[in-house]
Amino acid sequence: xxxxxxxxxxxxxxxxxxxxxxxxxxxxxxxxxxxxxxxxxxxxxxxxxxxxxxxxxxxxxxxxxxxxxxxxxxxxxxxxxxxxxxxxxxxxxxxxxxxxxxxxxxxxxxxxxxxx
Numbered sequence: 001x002x003x004x005x006x007x008x009x010x011x012x013x014x015x016x017x018x019x020x021x022x023x024x025x026x027x028x029x030x031x032x033x034x035x036x037x038x039x040x041x042x043x044x045x046x047x048x049x050x051x052x053x054x055x056x057x058x059x060x061x062x063x064x065x066x067x068x069x070x071x072x073x074x075x076x077x078x079x080x081x082x083x084x085x086x087x088x089x090x091x092x093x094x095x096x097x098x099x100x101x102x103x104x105x106x107x108x109x110x111x112x113x114x115x116x
Contacts, residue, residue: 030111033104046115056094062112069093079109 031047034040040051044058065074069090072078078089083105086095100108 026107026110027114028111030107030109033100033108034111037098037100037104037108039098039108045112047111059112060115062115064116069095076106076109076113079112080105083108 034045034048034051039045039059040048040053042053042056043051044054044060045051046060062074068074068079068082069086071090072082080102082089082095083098083100084102085097086093087097
């Protein structure tokens with residue numbers, strides 16, 4: 001028996017809701033990880049408690065920026081690589097390696113890309 005058009009649309013909508021919920025979880029995880037890795041020791045990050053430092057650039061409106069460290073295209077996958085190993089992308093940068101796992105960096109980047 002073939003599924004009806006209604007059943008197919010319903011299944012598609014449920015799948016999209018699940019994907020959206022997973023994205024929300026990842027974004028919230030990214031926010032928590034920014035606090036856990038103490039990124040606020042250097043940066044001001046909207047929505048992240050106790051991240052009001054001004055040692056490095058504030059990270060507000062991150063998604064509207066063109067470049068990371070003035071050199072790298074500001075794309076989510078590049079930002080995740082930057083968070084993991086900044087010196088490998090821009091040798092001599094002041095951004096330290098904080099021992100962030102790649103999966104954690106992807107979640108952190110997902111949160112930062114919600115900032116407009």
